Amino acid sequence: MNSAKRLFNKNYSETSVDEISRCAGVGNDVFYHYFASKQAVLEALVQEFIANMAEYSRSIAETPGIGAIEKICIIVSGQQTIQAGEYAILEAMHRPENRALNDGSNIQTVKIFGQILASVIEQGNQEGIFQVDDPLGVAQFILAGSQLLLGQDGFHWTPQERMALNRMMLTLIERAFGANPGSFAPVLGKSLAMNLAS
Template sequence: MTKPINRKNEILKVARNLFLTKDYDKATMGDIMDALEIAKGTIYHYFRSKEALFEAVIEDIVEENIKHMRTLVKNTPKNALEKIQLLVNAGNISQENEKILEQLHKPANDALHSRLLAATLMKQAPLYAEIIQQGCAEGIFKTEVPLECAEFILSAIQFLTDMGIYPWTEQDLKRRMQAFPILIERLLQAPPGSFQFLV
């Protein structure tokens, strides 16, 4: 007999593959039941609706990415700036999950989109705060509030560059992206040019 946690993970894995290959609107719970050869009651025991399953898939993607980021930080002997650059590169989940994340930009999913952005921020901020604290010890940064700096920076970047939330023009987006390195350097009192890799 399959253990509940294993069954739930099986459903998530199949659903993730389904949402990566089929439009969300056309994907059905029946597709997943057929693929796993499970009864309707089984899938609805774990997920009350397709929307709930979709949300769980995205949360699973985010959690998987956070684990990867934690491993990077733990296993690299680099200085704080180099670690931040590693995290920024590792934090981009859109490339492998493009079709899934496209669904979040649909008006019907606005609330889910905002919740997941906020959840991602809350999981990433402590990682960045740890590195900012390291940077303070190394003399690269200077702040007494590393966690709040991390929250402020991440929320600004995530929300102000999200085309699903704000209908920026390419020029608007470029202007903001060019300003972020300067603003972050001032907030963390970092050497000029430290965050130009963001542009």
């Protein structure tokens, strides 16, 4: 998997099973013992990627002494940092021939992260800063919308359009959570700055 990831970083479409085997120092018979195809390796890498993001997000959600808004902002900024480091995997997943893999990972993301985000929303309800009757439903709608609009390259957003969509997403989150207007932006900006510095 590590060899495949290195090769995918160069060029997924031109990487062959032979190259992955050679890079890993094994024969094709060993490769095919574990994986049916190059796409199967990509699927395993995507699963590992999702699991790593979930582990990171869950650890933040379960950390005591951090407010709900700060937790959400740390999770969002942390995921952006993780995604930047896994760009080749995400790019390969978004290729037309991997559409089923992309769709499946989006569904998995909504299911897994919906639960994590719902627990933080519930914390915000208890803190009195959110007013959400259905934390899981709200979390799933926000995740599905952000996955479709911001997680796909098919829209070909310009940097300015992407920035405008991110600002709109913050506004929608604040309204959906019943949070004070402008309560997320300063905390998210601080979290992003801290992640970029580390």
